[in-house]
Amino acid sequence: xxxxxxxxxxxxxxxxxxxxxxxxxxxxxxxxxxxxxxxxxxxxxxxxxxxxxxxxxxxxxxxxxxxxxxxxxxxxxxxxxxxxxxxxxxxxxxxxxxxxxxxxxxxxxxxxxxxxxxxxxxxxxxxxxxxxxxxxxxxxxxxxxxxxxxxxxxxxxxxxxxxxxxxxxxxxxxxxxxxxxxxxxxxxxxxxxxxxxxxxxxxxxxxxxxxxxxxxxxxxxxxxxxxxxxxxxxxxxxxxxxxxxxxxxxxxxxxxxxxxxxxxxxxxxxxxxxxxxxxxxxxxxxxxxxxxxxxxxxxxxxxxxxxxxxxxxxxxxxxxxxxxxxxxxxxxxxxxxxxxxxxxxxxxxxxxxxxxxxxxxxxxxxxxxxxxxxxxxxxxxxxxxxxxxxxxxxxxxxxxxxxxxxxxxxxxxxxxxxxxxxxxxxxxxxxxxxxxxxxxxxxxxxxxxxxxxxxxxxxxxxxxxxxx
Amino acid sequence: xxxxxxxxxxxxxxxxxxxxxxxxxxxxxxxxxxxxxxxxxxxxxxxxxxxxxxxxxxxxxxxxxxxxxxxxxxxxxxxxxxxxxxxxxxxxxxxxxxxxxxxxxxxxxxxxxxxxxxxxxxxxxxxxxxxxxxxxxxxxxxxxxxxxxxxxxxxxxxxxxxxxxxxxxxxxxxxxxxxxxxxxxxxxxxxxxxxxxxxxxxxxxxxxxxxxxxxxxxxxxxxxxxxxxxxxxxxxxxxxxxxxxxxxxxxxxxxxxxxxxxxxxxxxxxxxxxxxxxxxxxxxxxxxxxxxxxxxxxxxxxxxxxxxxxxxxxxxxxxxxxxxxxxxxxxxxxxxxxxxxxxxxxxxxxx
Numbered sequence: 075x076x077x078x079x080x081x082x083x084x085x086x087x088x089x090x091x092x093x094x095x096x097x098x099x100x101x102x103x104x105x106x107x108x109x110x111x112x113x114x115x116x117x118x119x120x121x122x123x124x125x126x127x128x129x130x131x132x133x134x135x136x137x138x139x140x141x142x143x144x145x146x147x148x149x150x151x152x153x154x155x156x157x158x159x160x161x162x163x164x165x166x167x168x169x170x171x172x173x174x175x176x177x178x179x180x181x182x183x184x185x186x187x188x189x190x191x192x193x194x195x196x197x198x199x200x201x202x203x204x205x206x207x208x209x210x211x212x213x214x215x216x217x218x219x220x221x222x223x224x225x226x227x228x229x230x231x232x233x234x235x236x237x238x239x240x241x242x243x244x245x246x247x248x249x250x251x252x253x254x255x256x257x258x259x260x261x262x263x264x265x266x267x268x269x270x271x272x273x274x275x276x277x278x279x280x281x282x283x284x285x286x287x288x289x290x291x292x293x294x295x296x297x298x299x300x301x302x303x304x305x306x307x308x309x310x311x312x313x314x315x316x317x318x319x320x321x322x323x324x325x326x327x328x329x330x331x332x333x334x335x336x337x338x339x340x341x342x343x344x345x346x347x348x349x350x351x352x353x354x355x356x357x358x359x360x361x362x363x364x365x366x367x368x369x370x371x372x373x374x375x376x377x378x379x380x381x382x383x384x385x386x387x388x389x390x391x392x393x394x395x396x397x398x399x400x401x402x403x404x405x406x407x408x409x410x411x412x413x414x415x416x417x418x419x420x421x422x423x424x425x426x427x428x429x430x431x432x433x434x435x436x437x438x439x440x441x442x443x444x445x446x447x448x449x450x451x452x453x454x455x456x457x458x459x460x461x462x463x464x465x466x467x468x469x470x471x472x473x474x475x476x477x478x479x480x481x482x483x484x485x486x487x488x489x490x491x492x493x494x495x496x497x498x499x500x501x502x503x504x505x506x507x508x509x510x511x512x513x514x515x516x517x518x519x520x521x522x523x524x525x526x527x528x529x530x531x532x533x534x535x536x537x538x539x540x541x542x
Numbered sequence: 543x544x545x546x547x548x549x550x551x552x553x554x555x556x557x558x559x560x561x562x563x564x565x566x567x568x569x570x571x572x573x574x575x576x577x578x579x580x581x582x583x584x585x586x587x588x589x590x591x592x593x594x595x596x597x598x599x600x601x602x603x604x605x606x607x608x609x610x611x612x613x614x615x616x617x618x619x620x621x622x623x624x625x626x627x628x629x630x631x632x633x634x635x636x637x638x639x640x641x642x643x644x645x646x647x648x649x650x651x652x653x654x655x656x657x658x659x660x661x662x663x664x665x666x667x668x669x670x671x672x673x674x675x676x677x678x679x680x681x682x683x684x685x686x687x688x689x690x691x692x693x694x695x696x697x698x699x700x701x702x703x704x705x706x707x708x709x710x711x712x713x714x715x716x717x718x719x720x721x722x723x724x725x726x727x728x729x730x731x732x733x734x735x736x737x738x739x740x741x742x743x744x745x746x747x748x749x750x751x752x753x754x755x756x757x758x759x760x761x762x763x764x765x766x767x768x769x770x771x772x773x774x775x776x777x778x779x780x781x782x783x784x785x786x787x788x789x790x791x792x793x794x795x796x797x798x799x800x801x802x803x804x805x806x807x808x809x810x811x812x813x814x815x816x817x818x819x820x821x822x823x824x825x826x827x828x829x830x831x832x833x834x835x836x837x838x839x840x841x842x843x844x845x846x847x848x849x850x851x852x853x854x855x856x857x858x859x860x861x862x863x864x865x866x867x868x869x870x871x872x873x874x875x876x877x878x879x880x881x882x883x884x885x886x887x888x889x890x891x892x893x
Contacts (some may be wrong), residue, residue, distance in 0.1 A: 144612075152659060162697055178797040179698070179699050179701075179793055179795040179797050179798070180795065180797045183792075184833070184834075188581075188834065191577050191580065191581060192577040192581065192834070205697070205698045205699070205795070208698055209699075209792075209793055211701070212701035212702035212705075212793065213792065215705070216702075216792065221708075232633075236630075236702070274689075274692065275698050276698040303697065311638060511692060512692055519740040
């Protein structure tokens with residue numbers, strides 16, 4: 075029996091060796107400092123509901139580095155394999171790490187600290203999701219020498235209420251993305267009264283706010299707001315809170331992830347078959363896997379956009395899409411996917427900023443970040459998206475419709491062009507206002523800058539006709 | 543405290559503790575790896591305090607509590623709601639009442655302790671699996687309350703709390719070493735406090751309640767009251783950890799108190815060892831070290847499989863380690879350490 079027992083100092087020696095090994099392993103992983111190199115980190119999600127966005131985000135950002143900063147992809151079929159040789163006007167740029175979030179705040183804390191403090195990144199491109207961006211904005215405020223360019227997060231707070239001077243967002247927030255969809259509901263579908271069902275968190279509130287602001291601005295009325303918690307699996311109690319079809323003209327949905335399909339199924343069980351003319355969803359009706367689960371049930375339904383114009387046939391859009399295909403064609407990432415496009419724009423903005431700052435980071439880079447960016451799907455303002463005073467993009471938006479493609483699949487196509495949408499909706503929303511939530515914004519008939527100017531897009535071409 | 547009366551194990555342990563303390567005290571001043579100081583070690587100190595509150599209840603009260611993470615989060619949420627300010631440039635979530643941070647700090651700790659006393663009173667007549675289930679319920683209630691009562695934060699939580707620290711502490715963002723020493727000092731105080739409390743008449747009778755509750759009751763001791771007070775004391779410790787956490791990370795969200803986080807704290811305590819208070823910091827250190835390096839370190843001989851350890855899956859690795867610890871050494875790493883000396887004593891005795 076004795077031989078099975080741990081033997082005194084031998085065991086202690088084993089423990090000591092283990093401790094030393096761990097210490098060596100840990101300290102050897104601490105990044106060495108490269109003073110002449112700009113260190114950047116790409117923060118995205120590799121787990122959770124948006125884990126599939128990992129390659130899309132990295133691919134988008136790195137395509138910009140490849141196109142404008144001499145970057146060489148290690149594997150064109152797998153962006154996360156890395157990129158070498160990045161330099162801007164002679165300044166070497168190194169990607170020190172990819173963040174692996176899961177769209178929750180605690181993991182965003184760990185990953186942000188790992189990237190910015192352990193790996194010593196000077197600049198973060200990211201994060202991906204709304205709550206992560208709220209955390210990163212607060213973190214940015216506390217770390218003014220670091221620079222943050224939001225990847226593709228759509229919550230309002232980072233640039234409206236928190237707005238640290240070292241944080242930039244070159245795409246719209248979730249409300250901006252939905253600008254125009256309310257007016258289409260009012261004018262095209264004849265809705266006057268509608269109910270809305272919204273995920274009960276930052277991005278859901280922001281996305282729903284865009285629908286509410288736009289629909290109410292043109293004269294519509296939201297008669298009921300329902301807020302299922304995030305990660306709800308049984309939507310029956312929440313769907314039952316919605317008015318039955320006879321009491322409203324339609325429903326807006328800002329329910330995302332796996333919840334979208336479950337929510338609609340609960341609706342079918344409660345009130346019967348889905349009618350595409352009675353439903354408008356945010357991007358979760360047509361993107362991020364919903365094209366296979368949700369869209370086939372709602373062919374013909376309008377959906378909110380993401381700042382990209384799938385199928386748009388402008389020269390600028392074609393040039394952008396060619397860049398993505400050139401560098402990451404084998405990975406089959408979709409250039410019109412919001413993850414790809416937004417990270418690409420963030421990466422490109424960073425290259426321009428570094429070029430202007432002469433490779434300086436910190437305050438010099440922040441001052442040098444471009445105030446306007448020639449984004450792939452931008453049309454107004456000479457084809458540029460511009461930044462407002464809180465470093466938030468004023469960006470053209472595209473509203474979409476679910477259509478059946480020639481191959482039988484169902485997906486979104488661009489049907490409306492909304493020029494120059496700003497985060498404040500033409501001054502309706504102010505930084506001193508409480509952030510979007512269960513009761514904010516209220517329903518008010520007002521004039522938005524784009525009211526009556528939403529142009530019809532047909533076969534990828536922006537026509538001169540407007541929605542009436 | 544006469545060294546002459548110390549056992550061999552005590553001599554070795556106290557020597558190691560003294561060396562570790564010296565190293566930890568000079569670490570930030572010496573400029574050694576700021577990442578280790580401001581990330582791994584601060585996290586170790588504060589999660590160690592939370593794990594110590596769990597081990598205190600387990601080792602001296604016979605109560606395995608799954609509510610410590612919830613209490614940790616409640617302290618953070620109270621502080622976040624009271625201390626932060628809203629409006630342009632402020633925090634965007636919560637009540638942001640803009641109280642004096644010192645007052646908010648006191649209310650957060652006292653409020654959490656009071657909630658712990660109430661929760662302890664409700665659970666105090668139960669033991670074993672029933673006590674575990676009741677405290678698990680507290681954890682679930684806390685998660686859903688924080689997530690669904692959006693006025694106090696909601697699913698997104700409250701951010702930027704570490705910009706609102708008491709004046710006598712100063713700006714922890716500009717002076718992270720200050721937070722390091724506060725966390726280290728608090729951990730030491732908590733350790734000493736627990737060692738003191740378990741030697742008081744209350745602590746001794748609590749151990750009696752742990753071992754023989756029926757006999758203690760028949761001797762006239764108020765068993766539920768002892769358990770309630772112990773739970774309240776553990777809530778106080780968890781509150782200290784919660785306050786340190788929000789000063790360190792700046793935020794608190796339902797994700798900080800949900801079931802995976804509750805289990806994580808239990809894993810820290812089990813890996814360190816549920817029988818000795820020191821195990822709290824040993825377990826927290828092991829857990830946080832793995833959490834920080836497993837997903838990124840590559841080329842680990844034999845187990846790396848040519849890439850990151852088990853594909854960089856922290857959950858897989860920690861799960862395997864948890865299983866090994868439970869099977870090989872139910873008293874965790876501290877138990878393994880103790881067996882080194884037991885084995886030596888046996889060898890000496892047999893020789």
